[in-house]
Amino acid sequence: IYTTGPAQSILEGITRDTVITLAEERGYEVHDEAIISRGQLYTADELFFTGSAAEVTPIRSVDDTEIGSGTRGPITEELQDAFFDLVERRTDDHDDWFTYL
Structure with missing residues (x-):
């Protein structure tokens, strides 16, 4: 999996870090x-966005x-499913990432 870093003006956000993990x-x-x-984008097998609003969104073209x-x-x-299982608390993985109020 390839993603650009901050040198290419990308936001090193929580969603990105979560999906990388x-x-x-x-x-x-x-x-x-x-x-x-x-x-490389044109010839990729698949692409997706990550972000607070986008969450994990496939790029079709x-x-x-x-x-x-x-x-x-x-x-x-696979990564969308894992992400939503985590944020919707269908798994106890990474429980330390959450702050309960």
Whole structure:
């Protein structure tokens, strides 16, 4: 999994950090300081956004170029499921990340 870092003007947010941790826990190698060209985006198997509002959202196309099969990819699906299981408290993983009021 490749993501750009702060040198490419990306926000190092909580959602991004959470998804990176979830990916690494599932055995994915994460390259979090990558420089990604537009051409690499066009030829990626799958892409997704992370963010407070976006949460984990698949990207189906870039500049009208379909990404992969044009649907949510299996890695995106796995990480979306893990993310929502966590934030909706369907798992006790990372209980220390939560502050209960």
